[in-house]
Amino acid sequence: MILAGFLLLSVGAVDLVRQFVPRRWIGYLATLIVLLVLGSVSAAVLPMLAAIAAGAAWIWAMPAERDPRFGFWPAVVLALVCSLAVVWLGERRDAGIIGRSWQLDSPFGPISFDLALLVAGVVVFLLESGNLVVRAALTSEHSWSPDDVEVPHAAVRRDDTAAGGERPRGGFKGGRLIGPLERVIVFMLTLTAAYPLLAATLAAKGIVRFPEISKDGETGARAEYFLVGSLVSWVIALGAAFLVWWGVHS
Template sequence: MIVAGFILLAVGSADLVRQFAPRRWVGYLTVAVMLLLLGSVSDALVPMVLGLVVGALWVWCMPAERRAPLGFWPAVLLGVLSIGSVVWLGARTDAGLIGAVWSVRSPFGEIPFDLALLTVGTGVFLLESANLVVRAALDGEHTWRPAELRRAAVLDSPDEQPTASDTPVAHPVVPGAQADDGVIGVIGEAGVGAADTVAAEQPEPAGEADAVPARDPRAGFKGGRLIGPLERILVMLLTLAAAYPILAAMLAAKGIVRFPEISRDGETGARAEYFLVGSLVSWVIGLGAAFLVWWAAHS
């Protein structure tokens, strides 16, 4: 499981650096030094190097500024590699230097260092890397269904309807939106699961926007960037805690909250599909993370 821990930690940290660090090379260097120290004190230099290599390949395969060149496949390969390393490699009997002094207890018993690293790496991956995975899945839908994408580009303007020839319609571009083949995409800058970022970043009508005070803290609030990561973390924690009724209620509540927007789809159904694809991919990632930690804890 130490291999999966280093891989997920490297990938997740690299994506956080890309998203938030003002100077990426400083952030990448910091991540490399941090992983080097962890690998040294835990006698896991080979898994650490593998994590760095996979992290570098992930940054190349899953760019944050443009469409992923390999589509959704890097995420699939990463999932197979992580699950395989946890299921088949199992836990180590010796955690090196840090294993001699490591002692962390919980209500469920003592937590080994390898399990703690895997849990931290999984949590870091759910923050920003999972956003890229969801965006890659939605990009794949756009690639295969260009006509519906053109209609989806104007869904947030009820007065505009796509023409019979599916000619792209001029439409306000939200911050971070992407354009592809003349089609204005509606994917948020962070690629958050479901349509949360789209709803959060849609421009308000002119009359309402002018009415918002300049110092109002709600002005420019982009809560959609937080919904996806928080949702996945909650899915992971509630699944590990076996709180399935609460988990089901939370997922159902999200659908109820989004229902008014989805109900305005009309005949295309593009908004509903966008919501379902993004939500399902996001939930699968959260459940997969819970499975990794659960299997590692019981192996």
């Protein structure tokens, strides 16, 4: 379990650094220090080293500025490794220095350090890394993108075109924020067995998107885009909930 927590935490952290930290090397250094400290105090040196290597490999295989080199397959490999780590390895009996003093209670019972790290890694991964995986899946399927919709010419300011800038594109701009929120909500509702609320949340997204999807015409490109993106995003959140659920009951 500790291996899965470290892997997800490392990958999720480097993606957050790439997206939100202007000087990435500072963010990478901070991530490295956090991983080193956590691995040292929890007697998890090997999982910590594996996580550092996985973070570096993820940056190379899933670049943020261009299409991924191997599609979404790095995410599939990561999911398999994390699943095996949780299902087969389970929770450790000795969590090192921090395990001797660690005490964290919840309404569902005590939470061990290994489980807490797994939950932290899962949540961090759901934020920005989930967006990268969804984008990789859409790219692999060559799906229509909102960037393919151009703003009407009348809406382009004269000074923009005169300055030689590209014509702005239309479409949806909130996906980068909606995606993480959606995955976190699905993750939490699944873990708490709030299935009616989960179904209502998923249905609400389709209702909100229906007016835009209905403009598809004969191609069905918009419907395919939202269907592929939504399903991949939901699978990520449900898979994360499964990992934590198994970790709790292992």
